[in-house]
Amino acid sequence: MSCDVCFAGERRPQLIRYSLSMADRLVLVDHVPAEVCDRCGEVTLSPEVVERLQQTVWQQEPPARFIETPVYEFA
Numbered sequence: 001m002s003c004d005v006c007f008a009g010e011r012r013p014q015l016i017r018y019s020l021s022m023a024d025r026l027v028l029v030d031h032v033p034a035e036v037c038d039r040c041g042e043v044t045l046s047p048e049v050v051e052r053l054q055q056t057v058w059q060q061e062p063p064a065r066f067i068e069t070p071v072y073e074f075a
């Protein structure tokens with residue numbers, strides 16, 4: 001399907017890493033099915049995927065793993 005942001009690219013199915021910040025905690029969800037524009041990079045998620053993401057994050061199940069993340073100040 002063509003992109004409705006840049007109107008030039010094609011949206012293609014892709015597994016992405018979705019990031020979400022909650023208060024002082026950054027949460028990542030790997031292998032989220034999305035459509036990504038091959039030109040502008042706009043990410044589109046289906047309503048079903050958004051609902052599943054919210055369940056995953058709010059249920060606060062033990063995560064698959066932890067990673068260390070550096071934090072920079074823009075200067």
Ligand SMILES: [Zn+2]
Nearest residue numbers: 003006037040
């Ligand atoms: Zn686009």
